[in-house]
Amino acid sequence: MITLGQIFKTLPEATRFEPGIRRAPKRDFTLTEEETELAIKNALRYIPKKWHDVMAEEFLEELLTRGKIYGYRFKPKERIYGRPIDDYPGNTIEGQAFQVMIDNNLDNNIALYPYELVTYGETGSVFQNWMQYHITKKYLQEMNDEQTLVLLSGHPLGLFKSDPKSPRVILTNGLMVGAFDDLKNFNRASSLGVANYGQMTAGGWMYIGPQGIVHGTYSTLLNAGRMKLGIPEEKDLAGKLFVSSGLGGMSGAQGKAIEIAGGVGIIAEVDPSRIKTRDEQGWVSFVTDKAKDAFQKAYESMNNNDAMAIAYQGNIVDLLEYAIENNIHIDLLSDQTSCHAVYDGGYCPVDISFEERTHLLQTNINTFKTLVDKTLKRHFEAIKKLVKNGTYFFDYGNSFMKAIYDAGVQEICKNGENDLDGFIWPSYVEDIMGPVLFDYGYGPFRWVCLSGKPSDLDKTDQAAMACIDPERRFQDRDNYHWIRDAKTNKLVVGTLARILYQDAYGRLKIALKFNEMVRNKEIGPVMLGRDHHDTGGTDSPFRETSNIKDGSNIMADMATQVALGNAARGMSLVTLHNGGGVGIGKVINGGYGMVLDGSYEKDDILKTAMLHDVMTGVSRRAWARNSHAIETSASYNQMDNNSWITLPEITDEEMIKNLVKKHYQKGGK
Numbered sequence: 001m002i003t004l005g006q007i008f009k010t011l012p013e014a015t016r017f018e019p020g021i022r023r024a025p026k027r028d029f030t031l032t033e034e035e036t037e038l039a040i041k042n043a044l045r046y047i048p049k050k051w052h053d054v055m056a057e058e059f060l061e062e063l064l065t066r067g068k069i070y071g072y073r074f075k076p077k078e079r080i081y082g083r084p085i086d087d088y089p090g091n092t093i094e095g096q097a098f099q100v101m102i103d104n105n106l107d108n109n110i111a112l113y114p115y116e117l118v119t120y121g122e123t124g125s126v127f128q129n130w131m132q133y134h135i136t137k138k139y140l141q142e143m144n145d146e147q148t149l150v151l152l153s154g155h156p157l158g159l160f161k162s163d164p165k166s167p168r169v170i171l172t173n174g175l176m177v178g179a180f181d182d183l184k185n186f187n188r189a190s191s192l193g194v195a196n197y198g199q200m201t202a203g204g205w206m207y208i209g210p211q212g213i214v215h216g217t218y219s220t221l222l223n224a225g226r227m228k229l230g231i232p233e234e235k236d237l238a239g240k241l242f243v244s245s246g247l248g249g250m251s252g253a254q255g256k257a258i259e260i261a262g263g264v265g266i267i268a269e270v271d272p273s274r275i276k277t278r279d280e281q282g283w284v285s286f287v288t289d290k291a292k293d294a295f296q297k298a299y300e301s302m303n304n305n306d307a308m309a310i311a312y313q314g315n316i317v318d319l320l321e322y323a324i325e326n327n328i329h330i331d332l333l334s335d336q337t338s339c340h341a342v343y344d345g346g347y348c349p350v351d352i353s354f355e356e357r358t359h360l361l362q363t364n365i366n367t368f369k370t371l372v373d374k375t376l377k378r379h380f381e382a383i384k385k386l387v388k389n390g391t392y393f394f395d396y397g398n399s400f401m402k403a404i405y406d407a408g409v410q411e412i413c414k415n416g417e418n419d420l421d422g423f424i425w426p427s428y429v430e431d432i433m434g435p436v437l438f439d440y441g442y443g444p445f446r447w448v449c450l451s452g453k454p455s456d457l458d459k460t461d462q463a464a465m466a467c468i469d470p471e472r473r474f475q476d477r478d479n480y481h482w483i484r485d486a487k488t489n490k491l492v493v494g495t496l497a498r499i500l501y502q503d504a505y506g507r508l509k510i511a512l513k514f515n516e517m518v519r520n521k522e523i524g525p526v527m528l529g530r531d532h533h534d535t536g537g538t539d540s541p542f543r544e545t546s547n548i549k550d551g552s553n554i555m556a557d558m559a560t561q562v563a564l565g566n567a568a569r570g571m572s573l574v575t576l577h578n579g580g581g582v583g584i585g586k587v588i589n590g591g592y593g594m595v596l597d598g599s600y601e602k603d604d605i606l607k608t609a610m611l612h613d614v615m616t617g618v619s620r621r622a623w624a625r626n627s628h629a630i631e632t633s634a635s636y637n638q639m640d641n642n643s644w645i646t647l648p649e650i651t652d653e654e655m656i657k658n659l660v661k662k663h664y665q666k667g668g669k
């Protein structure tokens, strides 16, 4: 029996907020008087009755000042970080492993707003409040291997009987009934304490710091260069300039990625604290608040073919307008501000400072929104001019073009009217990652060495490298170089983790090798997982499935199937979310975690689940007639894997065109 009274034995001291730790802005608060009562009652469900008087008042205060109830008082006073697995109590290795992952997501040095349980992406949260954190941890400690912990939007519903081959945790975040699946209803539900914005790996417990995204950004930039700047497959981006914005949770990867890809990058960032973090990390190597100096430094490095990441402290719109006024050529251009939460502080208006932005956000949301819209329009005009002069612009999956459309710019739409046919510029998945990586099954496979020993990470790096044949495809060569240089590139932030893009069999081979190494006691236990931003993990017409052209890009069957199938096959942790990187109602995404304990039972699960996880995505892409996915699925069908993928018949385009044309010429409807 696990009661709330056992978990919350004494009322913790009120929290003293440490200066210098970023705090989330006040969230949208529109609850009526009755709804406010409901929100307080909802939060008090977690609190032993004897403290209701004091906590009711405190929760009301949090609602009114922060827009949500976080239960600040219950944030542990000691430092939270992903400790070695043996430091955590538990009856199962999975229960211990998940505690490492949760604590890593909430580490002050990793989380964007640790007090508000936000890991990254402005609103991506591990739990809704600190009470959920404690109850979940207790359940993870008590859980046995015939139980599964179920979480609904961060709320630990309870431990349910299952069996050793079942997942130990199944969790969902922000899944809403269709008619209510919009931001307004989500924000209301979030203020009421019944909806969590899990982003992808924040609420899915698999965040590994910005390293997770450096690899994807590196691959995107390299392949953008190959496809749009005519760089040969074996060459890098030496002498080329990439400009973008954002040095936050994920966007912070941009500087490091361009450097690894051999090019020069200038990244605009309005928040000095984020620049400081990246500077201290060594992920940018020159900081300036003058556009002139930024471009001068960039061109010096390009002329010497030196790789370099420059942080421009200021608004991206100012930087781009400077480039236009001074006829400066930019090769590759993108944006990684948090446009999925554009009016929640994710995008900073131009001509005001970062402090003024924060103040305005708290005090005058309508003026703030007007300024955001004006800035988005200016941003659009600047990009238009640069593109006309030969710059390749791509949307970085942050709903940037959607935000411009929502700001009132219809010209951004392909059909000049609405977003139904997409936008005038490609998204990075549509043009690059989709056809070059996802359609083959390459995606963001990752692992965490749970022992916390650096030697384990070194050994897994070496073992993974030995599993890759760099001669097979150029993607394999890129991945081989990535893992070969990973240690030198000092990518680890937080737990000892590594990301490595791999296809279905590549992931399986490495996973089985690691489990064997655990079995032979060469390394301690390992947690495998992936970002949801993958071949099959995410359905989103605004990003991951933007290169699906058979009309099914608005369906969420694939991501749901992947999650269900992974649960059926026994992945340790199975997750399914609404929201992710592009916003509520615009995506369904899921992920997994798999704890390797060296057992043969885990080998059996890996052999079915790892292939299913990737190939469900590839086969759906093949059914949508994507040529690389058809190729990959056809060769999968030739292998000895007891599976069979349905392949599409390809139609004669002309025949269909003529047939339909004739019908319409006859006046058909």
Ligand SMILES: NC(=O)c1ccc[n+]([C@@H]2O[C@H](COP(=O)([O-])OP(=O)(O)OC[C@H]3O[C@@H](n4cnc5c(N)ncnc54)[C@H](O)[C@@H]3O)[C@@H](O)[C@H]2O)c1
Residues within 6 Å of the ligand: 112, 120, 121, 122, 213, 216, 217, 245, 246, 247, 248, 249, 250, 251, 252, 253, 268, 269, 270, 271, 274, 314, 315, 316, 317, 336, 337, 338, 339, 340, 341, 346, 347, 348, 349, 350, 396, 397, 398, 399, 533, 580, 581, 582
């Ligand atoms: N990196 C990836 O591979 C990837 C993939 C998909 C989506 N995304 C999306 O990218 C966005 C950013 O993610 P994040 O985790 O870095 O979010 P974040 O909120 O941590 O960082 C965004 C940064 O942009 C800065 N910013 C806002 N407006 C600005 C402006 N006008 N000029 C200059 N800087 C400005 C903010 O200060 C902030 O530091 C999200 O929408 C996310 O979903 C990233």
